[in-house]
Amino acid sequence: DLPLTLIAGPCQLESLDHALMIAEAMAKACADAGAGYVFKASYDKANRTSLSGMRGLGIDEGLRVMDEVRAEIGCPTLTDVHSPEHCAAVAQAVDVMQIPAFLCRQTDLLVAAGETGAVVNIKKGQFLAPWDMPNVISKVESTGNENILLTERGASFGYNALVADFRSLPTMAKTGYPVIMDATHSVQQPGGQGGSTGGQREFAPVMARAAVSLGVAGVFIETHEDPDRAPSDGPNMIPLDQMPALIKSLMQFDALAKADPCRI
């Protein structure tokens, strides 16, 4: 199959300049390593742990920025949608619409996203078994849209903890759709810091490498030039300046995995 694609960016949009800076750095790092690249950022963090968490630029300004990134950097883009009403506008501005994990069973959202014809990346809920994804997929397929990606982002494991079950990757791959490993959110510690969500940044490259060795189509990683000052998900982000080395390393495992597919 195709070489690995990185879906990467700064969790939430901060400004046009910031988005361009990250997209440019990531696009170059991916091109240098022979990887595909999709810029990821959120215009609205609709389910922050607490009300005081920053939510981002909002839909109007946010979609303008996404559109501009695509135009200037020339890379496809991804953002997440939280309501059926937003889907049409979002589909104008980005290439991939992402269904958040908590919302992966909301029928109206899946159908509205599917109807735009855009690529739909469904994050498997923390509460969902991988073998239950076909029920979710068929809600999108019901619109005639088969441009679907499936993402593993960890399963609930007691309170304030997730575990990434790597059986999930080949299980979801049996649907025939490309599978993405979210190396950032699978090492979250939900609510683990009281008013915000903690994380274990050091394990994100571990998750990414293990997934790539199994032959995933893509890896989702959030990155920031200064993660400890990022407005959300900082504790599990990878510093931007470490990304080129990480991507190069992952591409070696990707080449091996794509030449020797792991089948179940």
Next chain:
Amino acid sequence: DLPLTLIAGPCQLESLDHALMIAEAMAKACADAGAGYVFKASYDKANRTSLSGMRGLGIDEGLRVMDEVRAEIGCPTLTDVHSPEHCAAVAQAVDVMQIPAFLCRQTDLLVAAGETGAVVNIKKGQFLAPWDMPNVISKVESTGNENILLTERGASFGYNALVADFRSLPTMAKTGYPVIMDATHSVQQPGGQGGSTGGQREFAPVMARAAVSLGVAGVFIETHEDPDRAPSDGPNMIPLDQMPALIKSLMQFDALAKADPCRI
């Protein structure tokens, strides 16, 4: 404190006659036993396991039925809301708006529900620790609305399984808000039947009794005159004709628990 309240009804609305039949039977059973009663039904099942699952009457017809039940039977009513846009209309037709567990971190929905001034019943997400509920609560409180109920409905426990953690009840009670035990959904087996969700009906009275003995404000139970033919959640519903005996039994434990509160 006050005697136990039952929140009970047929999962999804089937017709006005059906809703009235159940509400009347339940209101009588509760009155006979000295329990409070709130009629519960959904106008739209927005996150069915699969697309082919029946979704109910829809918002217009559904809210008319809810309004009619309240008028005819004289009991307060509860339904669940799935989008911020629906909150205002729903608040006209029912007394309690319920936030579904999967949506318990969706800030806009919590704020919109709070702004109506109606009572808001928040179901704790299957992925959420009980001590993280204050973050959720504060989203509703931010609107000035402090008419809040908190419901335990089980936590993810591996795949296709939930476990009801009874530490959750006194933990959530420390917020000062009334705590409800959802005896029906905490014995769900999510996705456990392939295209639909299974359940363990026999354990619902077990969950209810254990919770009542700990002094909860209310118990949430779905009931149907013929659970195996109910359009959703049949496998974990209690047959309607068994409810009077169950309520009478629960009221004995309730009297004991309210006289001898269980504090942590």
Next chain:
Amino acid sequence: DLPLTLIAGPCQLESLDHALMIAEAMAKACADAGAGYVFKASYDKANRTSLSGMRGLGIDEGLRVMDEVRAEIGCPTLTDVHSPEHCAAVAQAVDVMQIPAFLCRQTDLLVAAGETGAVVNIKKGQFLAPWDMPNVISKVESTGNENILLTERGASFGYNALVADFRSLPTMAKTGYPVIMDATHSVQQPGGQGGSTGGQREFAPVMARAAVSLGVAGVFIETHEDPDRAPSDGPNMIPLDQMPALIKSLMQFDALAKADPCRI
């Protein structure tokens, strides 16, 4: 059925005087409340979190103390066994031999315990489903011994955490053997304090009451006159002077539950 029995004592034996003091206080509290009583203590803590944890009096001195408690106080006694070789000696000194949860699948231990003819209390492993207990039971039954008790003490729930699944109680009761709720160990936080195991003492009465309301045969509670100075399991023990009120409260729920059995 019969009124509730308390299985209670100081986790590990400290001295004869200490054991007698606790047994006497507990026997009186149980008699006053109409409850049965079994003195519990360990002569050897064979699986402490760390090597430096105190292990107790050892088998020779320990069994002498157990024998003396039984003679002086006149109550049945329980201790746990860790190797098949110890079973015969232990059976001379106590009435009930307890199989530790970690060891509940060790065939030789179960058979050796069964062969003594003593009552065997099997703690369900943290890793075992309640419906898998019949396989464990049959190992004891193979010796012709059907004096068996089954104890719930929590199931693994992520790392460093347990959850008490109350479906386990009626599920195990279907075997026909008496079921005990271990209110102390089900609120452990295994390894949660680094070199020792933490606990949530405040939840032990919650676990006990919920279980009693479901009609269990007995409750297992560890107690100490000064839990914070107990050599093991202090964080989840109930202070001895709080036991009389707790037992009285539990007996009220027990009377109700035994008059109105909860069946599945």
Next chain:
Amino acid sequence: DLPLTLIAGPCQLESLDHALMIAEAMAKACADAGAGYVFKASYDKANRTSLSGMRGLGIDEGLRVMDEVRAEIGCPTLTDVHSPEHCAAVAQAVDVMQIPAFLCRQTDLLVAAGETGAVVNIKKGQFLAPWDMPNVISKVESTGNENILLTERGASFGYNALVADFRSLPTMAKTGYPVIMDATHSVQQPGGQGGSTGGQREFAPVMARAAVSLGVAGVFIETHEDPDRAPSDGPNMIPLDQMPALIKSLMQFDALAKADPCRI
């Protein structure tokens, strides 16, 4: 570091001829691929799901076979021990003594194994957090023995299920001891077949590859010429004739991982 070692064999000993056949085939496959090899088999399955499960050759005959395999094939050997009393004899007959996961906190067993001076392979309990292994390790180290291996074999994940948490591998590696991935038992479904334990054989190579890509010292795999007729753990064993290709594939990932270590 050193190239990957395979710890592999037939779960339980069936006969000398059978053991030699497997050891010879595996030793050749490993030598051909440049991998290290340790023959693994059990002389006694002391914790079978049910009493009627076959337990193997027993200690006397079993150790004779292990000794003979070592002499004839010239490879190191591993077996598991279940009681402190067996340790001295076992240490005469094999090179590596394995502590079963259920017994990983049994102090006397760890100390007795350590005192033999043999290599001790500790399987992390299904109920234990990886960061709690130092407490376990120090029990062996207390004997002066620092020939220790640490093995991941899955963590409890609800009932009848395990999940392999790959964060466990680098976490345990921080102790400085070699880490082994048990690709066979981490895909068990404990008790999942009623009277025996099920498994998901198809995922064992997935677990092995992901672990090797993270740079583990070894992989533990059970194999049999006819897994469906093996006396234990058949459902998760790899057929013997598939092992050479699997090992060759793993060695490619091993070379990459050892050249580019994954650190946390």
